[in-house]
Amino acid sequence: MSTIQLADNHCHLLSKYYKDPEAKIYDLQESDLKYIVSLGTDFLTNQELLILKQKISNGFFKIGLGLHPEEVINLGTLATYELERIIHQIIQNIDIIDYIGEIGIDFKYTNAEQYKDLQILVFQEFCKLAKQLQKPMSIHARGSFQEIIDIIRSVGFDKNTFNGFLHCFTGSFEHGQALIENNFKLGIGGIITYKSGADLRDTVKKLVDYYSGSTLNDLFGLETDSPFLSPEPYRNKTNSPENVKIIAEYLTQFLSKS
Numbered sequence: 001m002s003t004i005q006l007a008d009n010h011c012h013l014l015s016k017y018y019k020d021p022e023a024k025i026y027d028l029q030e031s032d033l034k035y036i037v038s039l040g041t042d043f044l045t046n047q048e049l050l051i052l053k054q055k056i057s058n059g060f061f062k063i064g065l066g067l068h069p070e071e072v073i074n075l076g077t078l079a080t081y082e083l084e085r086i087i088h089q090i091i092q093n094i095d096i097i098d099y100i101g102e103i104g105i106d107f108k109y110t111n112a113e114q115y116k117d118l119q120i121l122v123f124q125e126f127c128k129l130a131k132q133l134q135k136p137m138s139i140h141a142r143g144s145f146q147e148i149i150d151i152i153r154s155v156g157f158d159k160n161t162f163n164g165f166l167h168c169f170t171g172s173f174e175h176g177q178a179l180i181e182n183n184f185k186l187g188i189g190g191i192i193t194y195k196s197g198a199d200l201r202d203t204v205k206k207l208v209d210y211y212s213g214s215t216l217n218d219l220f221g222l223e224t225d226s227p228f229l230s231p232e233p234y235r236n237k238t239n240s241p242e243n244v245k246i247i248a249e250y251l252t253q254f255l256s257k258s
Ligand SMILES: [Zn+2]
Pocket: 010, 011, 012, 039, 102, 167, 225
């Protein structure tokens, strides 16, 4: 079995979660992680990442700018103004941005029902932008895998280029297959270590068997979603990008046993 690259493909190293994100990145640079991708969730957190990226302009520290679906719901009808502002922010800074995200659709969040169409509209706009600017996306999905796949298919992405991550993948085998066929990778994080992660482990195993000619890196990428979703045995503690090592170890052990 191939090994999976030690990198954090999805985290939020932001001042609202960590005392000194800049110092944390310098520390991480000394670890054996290849790189980290820190994602913004709204205009202000995007701005914070742009300022940090100007200071740490190397390949280790990668950034994504987006509008999280929870923020879309919280903003309600004002979300379209925030969307315009963020599209402008992305276009203006396109040369130093690695991803468009965090973006996505969440049908499980409080009041999500009321803002289904709005979330779909905002996500569609980001997809069109990502295609136009040829930037990969970092996508959040809860209860919305089919809608996301339908939108990806209708926007029509080049299957020969890497189109991004479905972060913290928890979909079915068919969802995973549809995403992989469209040249997306599936983000594997702390959930795989949870007792409740049995379905996910099952799906991951099936995908690995089905794509037996592909390497783990072709299909998946490690992530922490720091500060959230700490792997076992650190569940409910503040997560940190180094914890991808725990996830990598767990994944390798589980795949070699099953
Ligand atoms: Zn996230």
